Amino acid sequence: xxxxxxxxxxxxxxxxxxxxxxxxxxxxxxxxxxxxxxxxxxxxxxxxxxxxxxxxxxxxxxxxxxxxxxxxxxxxxxxxxxxxxxxxxxxxxxxxxxxxxxxxxxxxxxxxxxxxxxxxxxxxxxxxxxxxxxxxxxxxxxxxxxxxxxxxxxxxxxxxxxxxxxxxxxxxxxxxxxxxxxxxxxxxxxxxxxxxxxxxxxxxxxxxxxxxxxxxxxxxxxxxxxxxxxxxxxxxxxxxxxxxxxxxxxxxxxxxxxxxxxxxxxxxxxxxxxxxxxxxxxxxxxxxxxxxxxxxxxxxxxxxxxxxxxxxxxxxxxxxxxxxxxxxxxxxxxxxxxxxxxxxxxxxxxxxxxxxxxxxxxxxxxxxxxxxxxxxxxxxxxxxxxxxxxxxxxxxxxxxxxxxxxxxxxxxxxxxxxxxxxxxxxxxxxxxxxxxxxxxxxxxxxxxxxxxxxxxxxxxxxxxxxxxxxxxxxx
Numbered sequence: 097x098x099x100x101x102x103x104x105x106x107x108x109x110x111x112x113x114x115x116x117x118x119x120x121x122x123x124x125x126x127x128x129x130x131x132x133x134x135x136x137x138x139x140x141x142x143x144x145x146x147x148x149x150x151x152x153x154x155x156x157x158x159x160x161x162x163x164x165x166x167x168x169x170x171x172x173x174x175x176x177x178x179x180x181x182x183x184x185x186x187x188x189x190x191x192x193x194x195x196x197x198x199x200x201x202x203x204x205x206x207x208x209x210x211x212x213x214x215x216x217x218x219x220x221x222x223x224x225x226x227x228x229x230x231x232x233x234x235x236x237x238x239x240x241x242x243x244x245x246x247x248x249x250x251x252x253x254x255x256x257x258x259x260x261x262x263x264x265x266x267x268x269x270x271x272x273x274x275x276x277x278x279x280x281x282x283x284x285x286x287x288x289x290x291x292x293x294x295x296x297x298x299x300x301x302x303x304x305x306x307x308x309x310x311x312x313x314x315x316x317x318x319x320x321x322x323x324x325x326x327x328x329x330x331x332x333x334x335x336x337x338x339x340x341x342x343x344x345x346x347x348x349x350x351x352x353x354x355x356x357x358x359x360x361x362x363x364x365x366x367x368x369x370x371x372x373x374x375x376x377x378x379x380x381x382x383x384x385x386x387x388x389x390x391x392x393x394x395x396x397x398x399x400x401x402x403x404x405x406x407x408x409x410x411x412x413x414x415x416x417x418x419x420x421x422x423x424x425x426x427x428x429x430x431x432x433x434x435x436x437x438x439x440x441x442x443x444x445x446x447x448x449x450x451x452x453x454x455x456x457x458x459x460x461x462x463x464x465x466x467x468x469x470x471x472x473x474x475x476x477x478x479x480x481x482x483x484x485x486x487x488x489x490x491x492x493x494x495x496x497x498x499x500x501x502x503x504x505x506x507x508x509x510x511x512x513x514x515x516x517x518x519x520x521x522x523x524x525x526x527x528x529x530x531x532x533x534x535x536x537x538x539x540x541x542x543x544x545x546x547x548x549x550x551x552x553x554x555x556x557x558x559x560x561x562x563x564x565x566x567x568x569x570x571x
Contacts (some may be wrong), residue, residue: 098152104179105134109462111179111180111550112180113119117262119180119183121264122187122191123164123187123190124191124201125191126196126198127194127197128165128167128199128429129165130190131161131261131404131445132160132161132316133161134262135159135231135258135291136156136157136158136443137157137158137255138154139155139254139255142231142253143251143495144228144234144248144251144391146245149166152308158443159176159178159443159444159445160174160182160445161445161447162529164190165426166193166197167199171189172190173186173187174444196284202429202547204263205258205269207406208441211398212514213301214301216302217254217256218254218276218302218303219306227479229253229424230252234280234312234535237316241325244284244327245320245399247280247371248281248283250280251277252278253277254274254275254277257271257272258271259273261403261404266561267404269400271398271400271543278303278407279295280315280486282316283323284326290322291326292323292324293321293323293324294319295315295442297311297315300393301393322497325498325510326498328508329511331511332567332570333475333501333566333568334570335566335568337479337563338474338476338560338570339475340467340476340502340514340560341477341559342479342533343464343555343556343558345479345480347457347554348480349483349494350385350455351541352492352494352542353485353494353518353519353520354490354520354523355385355455356487357521358422359421359450359451360427360450361424361427364427368488369520370421370521374418374420375417375418375420376417378525379416380528382460382461383413383457383524385456386410386411386456387410387452387453387457388510389401389407390409390456390548394454394551395540395552396453397454398453401437401438402448410422413524415474422451423450423454424438424439424449424450429567437448437453437455438451438452442547447558453552454557455552457534458534459534460530460550461530462530462532464558467531468558469505470505472502474501474502475502477496477498477499478499480494480496480498481495483495483497483520487512491520492518493567495516496515497515512569514566515567516566518564523561526561528560529559530559531558535557537555539553541554
């Protein structure tokens, strides 16, 4: 069952629940769909840099968003003031969209008995002094590990988001969503050369679940390792070559280059490279991709989405065949399918739209060592940084933050400045080997779309792609 928010949004005298339901019903007269989305959020963030606390912030915000949908048209009003006068003004605004329109009310979402995370605030579960002491100890630990460490930046962030969603006829669902993240960046240097490495952990639980005990030390050690690898790297080669993608975080390429093209709005509008291809083969046999918002405590998971639909595990590609897309309520209704629980929004000030949760490729049968051994000359990409994707064409450019040469089936030295250039749909057809080592990212992903950012997860096993264009810096 979604966690209760109690009377958080309806304290005595500010906004009466019955009046809110009445105003909502009036606002949605004649509309096909719509809801009142109420949100309360508390967040805290600490940044420890160069041996001292650089910043500490604490923020509390609340507000509501009121939406009415008539056909393909949406009216939306929001306010940081949760009161009857503010809701009245919002209702007058959104009602205009359905004036003279005779819509058929869309069915309410089904309920759920599951809870994917605890409802407690991670901010309160750990004292401020203990957080500060942990950051200081992590800084000292990193500097003791290697004399080449020149700078250490460590951040710790936590939040609790409480939401309640009301629909016509007394429908209400609520959820309390914790979220934490711990991140370390280490800069090392030799002479005039400096390089950095970063690693983070997080998800929907208290800090103890991710960095309790000595787990934070592993995070610091990994950031240092990445920095030292970069420090020893040589310029990357360029040209068309076979590329092996490591497991876990490299799934960000799958998320960006392919996942966005499988969102319902792009396909309804026929602007995705995958539009009209359901039921057709778009990848080699053995390639299965899912979007799964039901994994406990994962960063991209939700008990219910921001329209109150329970999240699900949606198969997007099965054995190379495109099976379907992810949907919010609006696009599902217009395309004649069921919502998949992917209606997400950044906050009460934003409208929901189809967004990914945890998107990953299922494991295959190949030993990762055999995959690398199969490549004569190529690139092994372990981690990615920034990238650009064109949803309509599927073209992408991604920069590798950790990569190695493959020479005669063996890993060579690390390289710097490698970029992968290609086309998402075409890249799917170039996957020739799928490893048995599926891994999800450590819980640090944030996805941007139309100016909104939401937490997500990615993952994949080791993959071999044949003939990918690599941009490099080698002379």
